[in-house]
Amino acid sequence: MNLFRTALLLAKKDLYSELKTKQILTTQIIFAGLVIVVFSFAFDPANNTTKAVIPGVIWVIIVFAGILGLNRSFISEQRNDTMQGLLVAPMESSSIYLGKFLANFAMMLVVEIVSIPFLFLLFDFKFNGSLGYFVLVIFLGSFGFIAIGTFLAALAANSKSSEMLLPLLLFPITTPILIGVVQATKIILTNMEKLSSAIAWIQLVTAYDVIFFVVCFLLIDYVLEV
Amino acid sequence: MNYEYMFAAYSVAWVVIFGYMFIIGKKHNKLKKEIEFLKQLDK
Amino acid sequence: MSMNLEREKAVLTGTQLSEVKSTNLSKILFGATVISMLISLYFIFIFAAEETTMHAAQKIFYFHVSSAWLAFMAFFVTFVFSILFLIKRKRIFDTYAYVSAEIGIVFTIIVLTTGPIWAKSAWNTWWVWEPRLITTLILFFIYIAYIMIRQMDGVWDKKARLSSVFGIIGFADVPIVFFAIRWWQTKFHPIVFGDGPSQQGGGIESSMLVALLVTITAFTILYAYLLNKGVSFENMKIKVDRYKEKLREELEK
Numbered sequence: 001m002n003l004f005r006t007a008l009l010l011a012k013k014d015l016y017s018e019l020k021t022k023q024i025l026t027t028q029i030i031f032a033g034l035v036i037v038v039f040s041f042a043f044d045p046a047n048n049t050t051k052a053v054i055p056g057v058i059w060v061i062i063v064f065a066g067i068l069g070l071n072r073s074f075i076s077e078q079r080n081d082t083m084q085g086l087l088v089a090p091m092e093s094s095s096i097y098l099g100k101f102l103a104n105f106a107m108m109l110v111v112e113i114v115s116i117p118f119l120f121l122l123f124d125f126k127f128n129g130s131l132g133y134f135v136l137v138i139f140l141g142s143f144g145f146i147a148i149g150t151f152l153a154a155l156a157a158n159s160k161s162s163e164m165l166l167p168l169l170l171f172p173i174t175t176p177i178l179i180g181v182v183q184a185t186k187i188i189l190t191n192m193e194k195l196s197s198a199i200a201w202i203q204l205v206t207a208y209d210v211i212f213f214v215v216c217f218l219l220i221d222y223v224l225e226v
Numbered sequence: 227m228n229y230e231y232m233f234a235a236y237s238v239a240w241v242v243i244f245g246y247m248f249i250i251g252k253k254h255n256k257l258k259k260e261i262e263f264l265k266q267l268d269k
Numbered sequence: 270m271s272m273n274l275e276r277e278k279a280v281l282t283g284t285q286l287s288e289v290k291s292t293n294l295s296k297i298l299f300g301a302t303v304i305s306m307l308i309s310l311y312f313i314f315i316f317a318a319e320e321t322t323m324h325a326a327q328k329i330f331y332f333h334v335s336s337a338w339l340a341f342m343a344f345f346v347t348f349v350f351s352i353l354f355l356i357k358r359k360r361i362f363d364t365y366a367y368v369s370a371e372i373g374i375v376f377t378i379i380v381l382t383t384g385p386i387w388a389k390s391a392w393n394t395w396w397v398w399e400p401r402l403i404t405t406l407i408l409f410f411i412y413i414a415y416i417m418i419r420q421m422d423g424v425w426d427k428k429a430r431l432s433s434v435f436g437i438i439g440f441a442d443v444p445i446v447f448f449a450i451r452w453w454q455t456k457f458h459p460i461v462f463g464d465g466p467s468q469q470g471g472g473i474e475s476s477m478l479v480a481l482l483v484t485i486t487a488f489t490i491l492y493a494y495l496l497n498k499g500v501s502f503e504n505m506k507i508k509v510d511r512y513k514e515k516l517r518e519e520l521e522k
Contacts, residue, residue, distance in 0.1 A: 148438075176442070216438075
């Protein structure tokens with residue numbers, strides 16, 4: 001599969017350059033930490049009702065930290081016009097998309113692995129739901145968010161003010177994911193008896209992920225045109 | 227009899243529709259003036 | 270990316286900047302709009318039976334539903350012309366998509382303002398977090414984003430391409446948004462047509478249905494008029510831009 005090989009190559013390139021500079025990952029993680037601190041001001045961690053907002057906070061962190069990474073993923077190719085190089089390279093534009101997606105997704109997962117335990121720790125949240133389902137929801141939600149986010153980042157990168165444009169494009173489009181994962185996370189973290197409706201939400205998010213991943217794959221040719 | 231709500235809703239709707247048409251008309255006039263100017267320039 | 274290849278050099282040669290004529294079609298559509306609007310007002314206020322629990326406030330229903338219908342139709346037209354543009358790459362398709370999206374936004378604003386007024390009179394609260402309202406709000410944001418892509422700087426075909434892509438994605442998103450929100454919470458809107466659990470009896474009286482259909486027809490004609498007007502305006506603007514380009518080239522000589 002040539003498509004996947006070039007995509008992996010591209011993802012590796014992005015991750016290597018990220019490992020060298022550690023610019024985006026550090027920013028994302030520090031930002032996530034700051035969001036947690038801000039939330040501790042907004043909602044008293046000592047208060048028991050705060051537990052109810054934890055599922056929402058998790059996703060606020062993921063969404064905003066994710067936006068930071070997505071913004072950089074295509075803008076970083078503009079200096080030295082390396083985007084032009086990628087476009088004229090002998091590979092499909094869908095593998096550029098796939099490569100960028102893999103790199104962003106990997107970074108997103110690292111941010112989540114660091115920041116979510118940190119959040120539970122600081123808010124003294126006793127985890128008594130099912131860890132497997134929790135990880136599944138986080139994985140599916142991030143997958144959909146990053147998939148559509150990478151696509152729209154490629155689209156927004158054409159604008160001079162793409163940092164401002166991307167959230168405006170991304171948030172309305174991802175509302176179904178955000179609703180679905182927040183509901184599912186809430187059920188899994190606080191009320192395991194209603195697991196069946198959490199599973200229904202997971203199915204909705206999965207369907208969204210599949211539909212939009214395919215649509216993005218088909219349409220990326222039009223976005224990444226020379 | 228709830229007339230005020232009906233009145234409010236319909237006035238909002240008409241204001242928006244006519245406002246949009248007004249804005250289009252204004253843009254139209256501006257363009258017309260520009261065309262006149264260009265024509266003079268061309269001569 | 271950085272592909273400012275300045276492709277907008279298709280300079281118009283020997284253009285006759287004909288006056289922006291209000292063509293026959295536009296005139297006919299304007300007349301039809303005025304007449305059908307008057308008829309629909311007659312049907313709404315005189316013909317249709319008055320609702321027993323909400324009285325006059327119920328009349329908001331006709332404009333509210335018709336605006337929603339028009340907005341959805343407009344966005345659907347944007348969706349269709351976006352696909353057509355990506356296949357055929359003709360500028361006229363892009364113009365249609367753009368003008369239609371703009372009209373859609375205008376009527377979404379009407380839906381979003383008459384909706385709360387209705388809510389206030391019927392349920393005594395301005396805003397209800399109800400699937401159709403939230404979906405309309407999200408729809409509004411999606412197409413604002415669409416317009417913002419159009420406002421980008423750059424050559425027209427790049428903008429047209431990107432906004433077409435977004436027009437397709439945005440429209441594909443709408444049903445999913447609706448179902449997600451409907452699952453999330455569903456309480457308020459009675460299901461007027463077809464079977465289903467509804468509040469306060471539900472259903473619709475035949476005179477009201479006639480009035481609604483007449484209003485929807487009137488709005489559809491209004492849409493046709495606005496679309497025609499907007500497209501001819503955009504075309505004129507494109508022509509003027511090309512003409513300016515030509516003049517500038519002559520000056521540079």
